[in-house]
Amino acid sequence: MNAIRVHWPRGLFVLDVSLELPDNGVTAILGPSGCGKTTLLRCIAGLEQAPEAAIEVGGECWQHTARGEFVPPWQRGAGYVFQEASLFDHLDVRGNLQYAERRARNGGAGVSVAQATELLGIGTLLGRRPFELSGGERQRVAIARALAARPRLLLLDEPLAAVDVSHRREILPWLETLRDELRIPMLYVTHAADEAARLASTLVLMRGGRVEAAGPLAATMARLDLAAAKMDDAGAVLEGRIEARDTRWHLTKFGFAGGALWLADRGHEPGTAVRVHVLARDVSLALAPPENSSIQNVLPCTVREVAPGPHPSQAIVRLQCGETALLARITARAADALALREGAHVWAQVKSAALVD
Ligand SMILES: Nc1ncnc2c1ncn2[C@@H]1O[C@H](COP(=O)(O)OP(=O)(O)OP(=O)(O)O)[C@@H](O)[C@H]1O
Structure with a gap:
């Protein structure tokens, strides 16, 4: 040290x-x-x-x-x-x-x-x-x-x-x-x-x-009590590996302790260790798995904490997805309508996520 x-x-x-x-x-x-x-x-x-x-x-x-x-x-x-x-x-x-x-x-x-x-x-x-x-x-x-x-x-x-x-x-x-x-x-x-x-x-x-x-x-x-959680680039870091590639659609499957996400293929071979940064503003929540949605990445999660967001109209939610923390920034009205509390089971829809490179 x-x-x-x-x-x-x-x-x-x-x-x-x-x-x-x-x-x-x-x-x-x-x-x-x-x-x-x-x-x-x-x-x-x-x-x-x-x-x-x-x-x-x-x-x-x-x-x-x-x-x-x-x-x-x-x-x-x-x-x-x-x-x-x-x-x-x-x-x-x-x-x-x-x-x-x-x-x-x-x-x-x-x-x-x-x-x-x-x-x-x-x-x-x-x-x-x-x-x-x-x-x-x-x-x-x-x-x-x-x-x-x-x-x-x-x-x-x-x-x-x-x-x-x-x-x-x-x-x-x-x-x-x-x-x-x-x-x-x-x-x-x-x-x-x-x-x-x-x-x-x-x-x-x-x-x-x-x-x-x-x-x-x-x-x-992933801490919500810090000023960084209120910044526009607040988000979670996921560590995992490339599991597969879908060459037809130029996608790659990223697996982590909590599930998997399909991301734009950057040419990494399966097995490569990578990190993914998921911005809170790119995650939305639903109480049931969404059907007929354009969003490819849906993860079952448990709500751990709900805190005020950067603007009074917003809330920021810390989620547990397997062993991994995720953040979601949603409207305060939606948090109220969904009755989000600690322990609630939700589905996180990840609109976009990027390999950090
Ligand atoms: N010679 C100095 N005398 C008094 N105050 C100073 C002096 N140099 C810098 N400061 C003040 O110290 C503070 C910290 O400055 P510093 O450059 O360490 O910040 P920083 O976080 O590295 O900022 P940046 O990201 O803009 O480089 C600032 O408020 C600055 O105005």
């Missing part, structure tokens, strides 16, 4: 965070603009010196203000990837990676320049200078450079914020590869729930300088 405690009043804004983070996998820090995500990351990296902090990573103390300890950023072994790749323009890609490798600490994760190059698929770019790269390529090089410094912890501050949608699609699979193949814990700052849904195993929700909630991704996303 890594322990992070930071208290920093900055005028009207107070960053007040106390977190325990796992030693592996991706922890997403999700929150609206201005909630303190970047300041927290910069404190962990040592780029900011909070007046009251205790930061311990991988058994090393990086800062302990009460004991007067502050390890400077270059001795921390934290890899940092910014929103916009800050590469050295006078060096080619190889030179950028070698620079990082020369500054690598002993004892960090064992990733050589060659491995970082392969993990990010940038072998053909090594001779190019940064101005000869696309936005997505620059960001992949920036991530490889952070890895070549053999970090103990990889800090990613909205690495996809400055790239367009097609480049996001290009970079995300590489981040998944890092997550699956390296044993470096990653802290991934974002304000996009779908990025967190795709990459993270742990979710930290921040609001107004504080941690609103932290815990396993799927369970935290």
Whole structure:
């Protein structure tokens, strides 16, 4: 476990965070603009010196203000990837990676320049200078450079914020590869729930300088007591596998602990482990299995909780579908008409769901 405690009043804004983070996998820090995500990351990296902090990573103390300890950023072994790749323009890609490798600490994760190059698929770019790269390529090089410094912890501050949608699609699979193949814990700052849904195993929700909630991704996303449940992109994350493909209709069957959904086929072979993000606004409810409906995906569920939605006309419902939580956003009038209460049996109609890619 890594322990992070930071208290920093900055005028009207107070960053007040106390977190325990796992030693592996991706922890997403999700929150609206201005909630303190970047300041927290910069404190962990040592780029900011909070007046009251205790930061311990991988058994090393990086800062302990009460004991007067502050390890400077270059001795921390934290890899940092910014929103916009800050590469050295006078060096080619190889030179950028070698620079990082020369500054690598002993004892960090064992990733050589060659491995970082392969993990990010940038072998053909090594001779190019940064101005000869696309936005997505620059960001992949920036991530490889952070890895070549053999970090103990990889800090990613909205690495996809400055790239367009097609480049996001290009970079995300590489981040998944890092997550699956390296044993470096990653802290991934974002304000996009779908990025967190795709990459993270742990979710930290921040609001107004504080941690609103932290815990396993799927369970935290399904909580109705958090502000995130009232956002337009509120939804549940389902983990499962591709079970079959219907090539005639270009559909694929996704099975999870609770049932199965038919989704648009993205070419995954049966057996592939995937995640699906089902937005609450795409789920409607019925008391009996609907007949003659255009909706293909209907799941038997039990109501666990009904809470007010983002607008007084709306309600948000947490459902249990087998072992899996689902969220539905419906009108408050419909919730009343269906007499939805905890324990009620309903049929959830999933209008649309997407593999998170
Ligand atoms: N140098 C500073 N002095 C005082 N307050 C600051 C300073 N820099 C940032 N802030 C304030 O700290 C708060 C948190 O900023 P921060 O950049 O950490 O938020 P964020 O969640 O990363 O936002 P975004 O998603 O927009 O990047 C903001 O309210 C900001 O106005």
